[in-house]
Amino acid sequence: MESVRKQTGKPKEPISSTTLLLTITISTFIAMYLLAMIVWGGGFLNPQQFLDIFNNNAYLIVISCGVTLVMITAGIDISVGGTVALITMACVVFMEDYSGSVAASIILALGIGLAMGIVQGFLVAYLKIQPFIVTLAGMFFTKGMTTIVSKAPRTATNEVFLAMKNFRIELPFGTYGKTGNFIPARIEPGVIIALAIVFIVWVVLKWSRFGRNVYAVGGNSESALMLGINVKRTKFFAYVLSGIFAGIGGYVYLMHTGAGNAANAYQAEIQAIASSIIGGTLLTGGVGSVIGTLFGVMSLKTINNIVIASGLREPYWQSITTGLMLCFFILLQSVILTLRKKKRQGFTTADV
Amino acid sequence: MVNSTTLVKGLRKLSQSQLAIPLFALFLVIVFNVFRDISFFSISVKTNNFGNTVLSGNLISILNGASELAILAIGMTLVTSATKGQDISVGAAAAIAGSVFVKVLRANEITMPVILLALLTACIVAILFALFNGMLVARFDIQPMIASLIVFTAGRPIAYWINGGATPNVDSPLLSYIGSFIPGIPIPSPILIVIAFGILITLALRFTNLGLYIQSVGINERAARLNGINPVLMKLLVFMILGVCVTIAGSINVCRIGLINHETILIDIEMDAILAVAIGGNALSGGKFKLAGSVIGAYIIQALTITLYAMKVSSTAVKAYKAIVIIVIVVLGSPVVQKWVLQIRDRLFKKSMKLVEYK
Numbered sequence: 001m002e003s004v005r006k007q008t009g010k011p012k013e014p015i016s017s018t019t020l021l022l023t024i025t026i027s028t029f030i031a032m033y034l035l036a037m038i039v040w041g042g043g044f045l046n047p048q049q050f051l052d053i054f055n056n057n058a059y060l061i062v063i064s065c066g067v068t069l070v071m072i073t074a075g076i077d078i079s080v081g082g083t084v085a086l087i088t089m090a091c092v093v094f095m096e097d098y099s100g101s102v103a104a105s106i107i108l109a110l111g112i113g114l115a116m117g118i119v120q121g122f123l124v125a126y127l128k129i130q131p132f133i134v135t136l137a138g139m140f141f142t143k144g145m146t147t148i149v150s151k152a153p154r155t156a157t158n159e160v161f162l163a164m165k166n167f168r169i170e171l172p173f174g175t176y177g178k179t180g181n182f183i184p185a186r187i188e189p190g191v192i193i194a195l196a197i198v199f200i201v202w203v204v205l206k207w208s209r210f211g212r213n214v215y216a217v218g219g220n221s222e223s224a225l226m227l228g229i230n231v232k233r234t235k236f237f238a239y240v241l242s243g244i245f246a247g248i249g250g251y252v253y254l255m256h257t258g259a260g261n262a263a264n265a266y267q268a269e270i271q272a273i274a275s276s277i278i279g280g281t282l283l284t285g286g287v288g289s290v291i292g293t294l295f296g297v298m299s300l301k302t303i304n305n306i307v308i309a310s311g312l313r314e315p316y317w318q319s320i321t322t323g324l325m326l327c328f329f330i331l332l333q334s335v336i337l338t339l340r341k342k343k344r345q346g347f348t349t350a351d352v
Numbered sequence: 353m354v355n356s357t358t359l360v361k362g363l364r365k366l367s368q369s370q371l372a373i374p375l376f377a378l379f380l381v382i383v384f385n386v387f388r389d390i391s392f393f394s395i396s397v398k399t400n401n402f403g404n405t406v407l408s409g410n411l412i413s414i415l416n417g418a419s420e421l422a423i424l425a426i427g428m429t430l431v432t433s434a435t436k437g438q439d440i441s442v443g444a445a446a447a448i449a450g451s452v453f454v455k456v457l458r459a460n461e462i463t464m465p466v467i468l469l470a471l472l473t474a475c476i477v478a479i480l481f482a483l484f485n486g487m488l489v490a491r492f493d494i495q496p497m498i499a500s501l502i503v504f505t506a507g508r509p510i511a512y513w514i515n516g517g518a519t520p521n522v523d524s525p526l527l528s529y530i531g532s533f534i535p536g537i538p539i540p541s542p543i544l545i546v547i548a549f550g551i552l553i554t555l556a557l558r559f560t561n562l563g564l565y566i567q568s569v570g571i572n573e574r575a576a577r578l579n580g581i582n583p584v585l586m587k588l589l590v591f592m593i594l595g596v597c598v599t600i601a602g603s604i605n606v607c608r609i610g611l612i613n614h615e616t617i618l619i620d621i622e623m624d625a626i627l628a629v630a631i632g633g634n635a636l637s638g639g640k641f642k643l644a645g646s647v648i649g650a651y652i653i654q655a656l657t658i659t660l661y662a663m664k665v666s667s668t669a670v671k672a673y674k675a676i677v678i679i680v681i682v683v684l685g686s687p688v689v690q691k692w693v694l695q696i697r698d699r700l701f702k703k704s705m706k707l708v709e710y711k
Contacts, residue, residue: 076497123679123682123683126688127683127686127688127689128686128687128688129682129683129686130630130636130637130682132438132497132626132636133626133627133630133636133678133682134679134682136623136626136627136678137675137676137678137679137682138675139623139675140623140671140672140674140675140678141671141672141675141676143671143672144668144669144670144671144672144673144674144675145672147666147668147669148669148672151666151668262668270501270504270505273501274501274505277498277501283495283497283498284495314517315509316508316509316510316512316513316517317509319505319506319508319509320506320509320510322505322506323502323503323505323506324502324506326501326502326505327502330488330492330494330498330499330502331488331492331494334488334492334493334494335492338492338493
């Protein structure tokens with residue numbers, strides 16, 4: 001087969017698993033949204049509702065990027081939700097009780113995230129402790145610390161912060177109200193941060209040496225080691241980045257809600273993992289992309305909107321449809337990857 | 353001299369055993385409590401509201417409170433061993449099993465046969481959900497954690513739907529026999545159930561090839577298949593056993609509290625169960641396992657929680673302290689740290705040898 005391709009002078013690169021799964025995710029999302037626009041119309045035709053998916057879930061996009069990065073190295077990070085909750089609480093208490101400035105609170109948020117990332121990364125990469133246990137302890141620690149910082153929910157009243165929180169970026173398009181007045185579509189600054197991070201991580205994973213190392217380590221850490229890649233350092237930095245993204249995500253969450261609460265970002269880690277899976281990242285490592293994760297978050301939230309639009313307003317339907325959607329994507333990926341493996345094995349035997 | 357070498361040999365043998373980490377952790381918790389407050393270990397005999405003479409004390413509440421966790425840890429160990437992954441849906445599945453249990457109980461007058469019928473129904477439902485996970489894992493080669501994410505997400509809503517969104521209560525002396533005490537026996541029934549279940553599973557593993565087959569599938573699936581073991585069947589089987597464990601844990605919890613709340617029943621227990629397996633010295637990457645380790649792990653977690661409560665730590669803050677202790681235990685158990693410790697010991701030991709030679 002290979003030789004035939006060479007002779008015809010048309011080298012046809014076989015599409016990689018990452019690209020294939022990414023294509024499936026994006027096309028499913030577009031199909032789903034188009035269907036919703038045709039069937040239910042109404043809110044789905046309103047650009048603001050589409051942008052609200054981003055407004056409400058900017059933090060989830062940010063932390064999912066970190067989780068995807070760690071999952072590509074064949075690890076897992078379930079501490080991110082707890083870190084977000086801890087950061088919202090710590091920053092609000094810092095600004096309220098210690099009259100801290102906004103800039104200092106941003107540094108505090110990044111510092112907490114960085115510290116969590118460094119400790120977890122060290123334990124996983126250098127002490128070789130199972131990532132699930134380390135980040136589970138991280139989740140327990142951050143959730144417990146949140147209630148130690150303050151048990152009651154707190155609301156931020158810092159004026160500079162509130163100005164930042166209520167700041168909206170108006171887009172040049174929008175809808176017309178009932179009286180014919182133009183209502184521009186608005187996005188929060190967190191969305192810009194989230195999309196910028198997706199773009200940066202995508203570029204880093206695609207073109208930087210570190211990014212290629214991440215895929216190599218996740219694909220097969222032993223052969224990566226033999227190729228001279230510093231496996232430990234790569235894993236360590238993946239967890240550090242996940243911690244920093246949890247820090248940024250925590251502050252984005254705070255800018256969205258403006259309150260510190262121990263129940264903040266409840267089960268965000270599971271949603272982040274689910275988004276990564278829907279986006280085509282495999283828990284076994286070596287395969288995945290953050291663009292897919294972005295579409296994973298959007299698919300996850302669009303299906304919720306569809307469930308509400310179709311009249312199933314009781315909250316449990318959202319969880320059940322999320323489960324069904326996960327089931328669909330997991331089975332689809334499994335079947336496709338198995339078929340590809342068989343096909344490839346077929347080729348190699350034919351070549352021999 | 354001879355005594356000390358045999359002691360060293362014995363210690364070395366113990367340190368290489370899988371049970372070294374859990375026993376050491378348990379030892380740490382006990383020693384800490386001895387120095388903190390020796391009365392922590394006191395056990396008293398009391399008469400409860402129903403007029404039964406019962407044992408009470410911190411030790412009893414540790415053993416009693418960890419019952420559900422211990423049972424789930426047993427099932428989780430088997431799943432971990434055969435599939436190299438963990439089922440994170442046990443809490444949600446227990447909510448479903450508990451809801452079915454309560455639904456059958458409420459549809460009938462509560463008598464012993466009805467309780468058995470309810471248990472059986474709950475068991476069948478739980479096994480069906482476990483088989484769903486098992487099929488994804490065994491047939492479609494999906495990571496157990498990802499496969500069980502589906503039931504984890506949808507499980508509690510399904511439990512909500514079974515009882516129509518209500519949190520119905522069930523009240524019967526027969527149920528309190530399961531959940532608290534049987535008249536005349538001073539030990540809480542959940543402890544007895546754990547002992548009975550543990551003996552049953554141990555016997556099943558010892559007198560059949562089940563344990564060997566499960567481990568060989570976990571260690572090398574291909575080799576197991578070449579030796580005539582059906583890996584798909586073994587994986588389905590461990591998930592079915594986990595389904596039974598889930599039913600027992602869910603039912604005990606329903607009997608203990610007397611109602612089913614789908615939102616809060618056994619919440620976050622999947623994390624504790626996986627933790628129990630890991631603290632028990634079992635590799636989360638599958639293969640060889642020791643059930644005793646996982647059960648001890650479950651009791652360590654509960655002992656830690658009760659100790660922290662005794663130290664007046666608030667129930668929500670307990671998690672943070674628990675996390676620190678867990679990290680200390682796993683760091684001490686990490687092969688890398690053990691190697692460092694051995695190196696340091698060797699260096700010190702050689703130095704002292706040299707000193708002896710000089711003298």
